Each structure stands twice: as C-alpha cells, then as structure tokens.
Amino acid sequence: MEQIKVVLNDNEIPKQWYNIQADMPTPMKPPLHPGTGKPVGPDDLSPVFPMNLIEQEVSQQRWIDIPEAVLEKYLLWRPTPLCRALNFEKLLGAPVKIYYKNEGVSPAGSHKPNTAIPQAYYNKIFGIKRLATETGAGQWGSALAMACKIFDLECRVYMVRVSYEQKPYRRLMMNTWGAECIPSPSTMTNAGKQVLAEHPDSPGSLGIAISEAIEDAVTHQNSRYSLGSVLNHVLMHQTIIGLEAQKQMEKIGVYPDVVIGCAGGGSNFAGTALPFVRDKIHGKKVQIIAAEPTSCPTMTKGPFAYDFGDLAKMTPLLPMYTLGHDFVPPPIHAGGLRYHGMAPIVSHLVNEKLVEARAYNQMETFDVGVKWARTECFIPAPETNHAIAAVVDVAMKAKEEGKEKVILFDWSGHGLIDLAAYDAYFSGKLEPYELPDEEIRRALKAIEGLPKP
Numbered sequence: 001m002e003q004i005k006v007v008l009n010d011n012e013i014p015k016q017w018y019n020i021q022a023d024m025p026t027p028m029k030p031p032l033h034p035g036t037g038k039p040v041g042p043d044d045l046s047p048v049f050p051m052n053l054i055e056q057e058v059s060q061q062r063w064i065d066i067p068e069a070v071l072e073k074y075l076l077w078r079p080t081p082l083c084r085a086l087n088f089e090k091l092l093g094a095p096v097k098i099y100y101k102n103e104g105v106s107p108a109g110s111h112k113p114n115t116a117i118p119q120a121y122y123n124k125i126f127g128i129k130r131l132a133t134e135t136g137a138g139q140w141g142s143a144l145a146m147a148c149k150i151f152d153l154e155c156r157v158y159m160v161r162v163s164y165e166q167k168p169y170r171r172l173m174m175n176t177w178g179a180e181c182i183p184s185p186s187t188m189t190n191a192g193k194q195v196l197a198e199h200p201d202s203p204g205s206l207g208i209a210i211s212e213a214i215e216d217a218v219t220h221q222n223s224r225y226s227l228g229s230v231l232n233h234v235l236m237h238q239t240i241i242g243l244e245a246q247k248q249m250e251k252i253g254v255y256p257d258v259v260i261g262c263a264g265g266g267s268n269f270a271g272t273a274l275p276f277v278r279d280k281i282h283g284k285k286v287q288i289i290a291a292e293p294t295s296c297p298t299m300t301k302g303p304f305a306y307d308f309g310d311l312a313k314m315t316p317l318l319p320m321y322t323l324g325h326d327f328v329p330p331p332i333h334a335g336g337l338r339y340h341g342m343a344p345i346v347s348h349l350v351n352e353k354l355v356e357a358r359a360y361n362q363m364e365t366f367d368v369g370v371k372w373a374r375t376e377c378f379i380p381a382p383e384t385n386h387a388i389a390a391v392v393d394v395a396m397k398a399k400e401e402g403k404e405k406v407i408l409f410d411w412s413g414h415g416l417i418d419l420a421a422y423d424a425y426f427s428g429k430l431e432p433y434e435l436p437d438e439e440i441r442r443a444l445k446a447i448e449g450l451p452k453p
C-alpha cells in the first residue's frame, strides 16, 4: 500500500522559524520613508507595530526561536499532515508524484493562524490591548480574531466589502471568536470616508482596508496594526509550513523537483517555499513557482518598483512587484489574491530569478478545484485552486516531455465558507477574466515619480 499521509509527532514540530534575510544572495532594497526618501527606521514603524515584531521585521538572524506559548497553541492543529494526492495523480495520468501540505486543518481553515498566533502573542507581551487589521477573503480576519481571543486582546477587522457581502459566515466566525467585523470602505475612518465620497458603491480593496486599519490603530489608545501577509516577519512565521514539509519529505526519502504555492501577498507561498529557496541558493536543483490570478497579475504583468502598500499612502514605500496602489481589482472570488502588491521578499526572489510566477484565470482554477474535490475530496479555497492550476500545468508538461516529477504544493485552505463562489462557477456566472493592459497602464500612473529600486 502507498503511504498517503506523512505525520510528525507533536515533539517533532520545528522549534525555530527560518529567516531568509540571512541567506539572500543579494541585499534587499530597504523600505523608504515617503517624506524623506530615506530608509525607514524602527522608530518610524513603532506607532503601527510593537517593537518586538519590528525587530523580527529587520532581523538578519537566520533562525528565530518560536516562543513556548506560541508552540503550545500551534499544537492545537500542527504539525499539519503532508499528504500524497494519489487520486488526483491518477486522474491526471502524468508521471508525477503530488504532495501537499494541508493547511486547511487549522481552526480558521487556512495557513493564516501560523502568523496570527505569534503576532497576537508579541503584541500581548509588549502590553498592547487591541489590534486592528484588514481582511480580504475573511481568512486572515478570522485567524486574527481567534488569536486575539487566545491572548485576550480586542480585535477589529476591516473586511473588503465585496467579500463581506459574499461571505457572511466568515464574519460570523470572527464574531464567534469575539471580534468586530466592519465592511470596508467604512465611515469609521477618514480614509474610508474619502473613498465613499468618490465611489459610494466601491467594492473595496485590500489597499483601502489596510489604510482604514492603520488609521484605526494609530488613532486608538494601546492599539496596534496587524498585517496578514506581505511583511518579512509574517513570511518568516509561515516558514513553519516548509520546515515541517522538509522533515516529512526526509522521512519518506523524497525531495521535490517543483515547489508551488498561490500568492496574494505572498505568505503561504513563501512559508512553504523559503526553506527550499535556501537549498536552491546552496546549489540544489528545485523549481519554485508562485501562482497568481490573471485578474490581479502583480508579478506577471506589474513592474518591480517602489510603491505604497495601501491606497491612502500610510505605509512606507516597499520595493515590490505592483499594479499601483490605487488599483482596485475586479471582484473575483479569490478575495485573498486581490492585492495590488507582492511581498518584498517574494518580489526580490522573482527579480533574482530564484522564483518564477505564473498566472491563471478563475475559470481554469475552478475547473481544477472541482476536479480536486471530486478525487481528493477536500474542497479547496478559491485561492488554493490557483496553486492546483499550477500543479496541473507542471504535471501536463511532465506528461508531454515524459519526465518524472515530484511536486510539493501548499494546500493553503479549505473552501467550505466559499461555496457561493462554487455556486457562481456551476451556474455559469464566472468568466475567464484577464486584466486589460490599458487598465494596468492606467493604474501604474499612480507610481510615476516614486523612487526606483
């Protein structure tokens, strides 16, 4: 009998996160202060984040200990199983072995608690009482709501309006864990009011919701902001996925030829891939692919440029692939992939050609997601379907070339709260939308005049 699941015991959980900043082959460009054009320092960030997380953000230390209190909470669902997708392999009939990390087994249903738990913990020990954040699909908001409950912090989540309307159950998860969830753009902040004055029907975007959450955090006492993706420390917390996968693959004596993840802000992709990027930097042959939507083709169509992380220009200028900070992505269902930028770490690796990016339209992603559900049975989140589309792409190429391949990918979350999106797909309401080049050219006007990396 083939082994389907590779599991680690609780005491085999990795005890440190991996920080790729220690191993980057070329230095990353620093985030810049928009006023001075100079690199931002820890003090610039201190109204927004607690100092212990700022230290992680800029750390060059390769391994960072996971605090005992965080490990204890990770053990509620981690280590997650590494599974072999034997039924899906049979369906594809390609000479590939497909392994996936099932991050859908977390209480919130995705990889997001991997960073929500440490972020809530570090804020708590720094003396913070309340966190504000944004959420796209609602996965991050629900993960942070849960983490705040665990560490007894108040939590307010600004949820991109289109997702708020499509996903009432995500909001209810946040409410169940004791958090407040507000559709963005809202009238709670100046940033939200400004958008509503110009576009009363705005579907919202992560860029707008981030502006609202930062404004909220800096205007409330004892509050800080928490971000579910993009930043260095967030990606580092997620490396627990790739580190577990390495141990699990070692147990069965295999090493992947290809590592794949879907990328919105880049955190689940990076969390899975970065330990393998480290191997690649040290000479290992491994192909690493980030999958994004054709409706928000940040890495495949955007330039590598300095840009703001949010619409209201409250963040520092980040060196990243971007479609421009005022880009409002069309309301496709993969709400978690609708971000105009990409994590600076992932952007740097794409620019260095250590990582490649591919884009898939939502029709092809739902096609393969349904095939997955009908073979492997777990129903994937719409975001995860993009990673599955890349897996199929690689498998079909292997079939064409008659080459055997071992594929590892991150199954970033389940789609049980996203069934309305499946309904839209089944009833023919989805289109294979590709963002037109004119819209990209228009949106990129927003970064004209900003410094170049």
Ligand SMILES: Cc1ncc(COP(=O)(O)O)c(C=O)c1O
Binding pocket: 110, 111, 136, 137, 138, 139, 140, 228, 229, 230, 262, 263, 264, 265, 266, 267, 268, 269, 335, 336, 337, 381, 383, 384, 412, 413, 414
């Ligand atoms: C299930 C799932 N996968 C992927 C993503 C994309 O985020 P990231 O690129 O930070 O992993 C999200 C974001 O909400 C998500 O919910």
